[in-house]
């Protein structure tokens with residue numbers, strides 16, 4: 001079952017193109033969810049002002065198609081609501097993996113990744129991150 005991130009999206013829970021989709025219990029994830037959930041790899045703790053690498057991969061749990069009629073259009077990365085970066089993809093010739101170097105002066109909130117599939121809408125995942133002095 002597709003789960004929306006905000007209560008306000010409950011009225012359109014059946015429409016995959018309304019709002020942002022996410023997975024609340026990865027152990028219960030369907031194949032559709034496994035194919036679309038962006039998986040974030042990042043340190044759990046980082047030092048203030050120091051660069052660290054974040055990798056976001058779509059299709060890590062279950063391979064997502066990568067053909068002109070069905071592919072991942074972009075991945076965006078945020079710290080809380082603070083925009084960090086974006087990568088656009090084309091079918092066949094690029095893989096839906098974003099690698100970014102990030103430097104945070106303070107904790108903005110969780111690291112959040114969004115991805116957009118041309119056939120299955122927008123998907124989000126998040127991980128905790130702590131910024132130390």
Ligand SMILES: [Fe+2]
Pocket residue numbers: 035036064070071117118119120
């Ligand atoms: Fe898809």
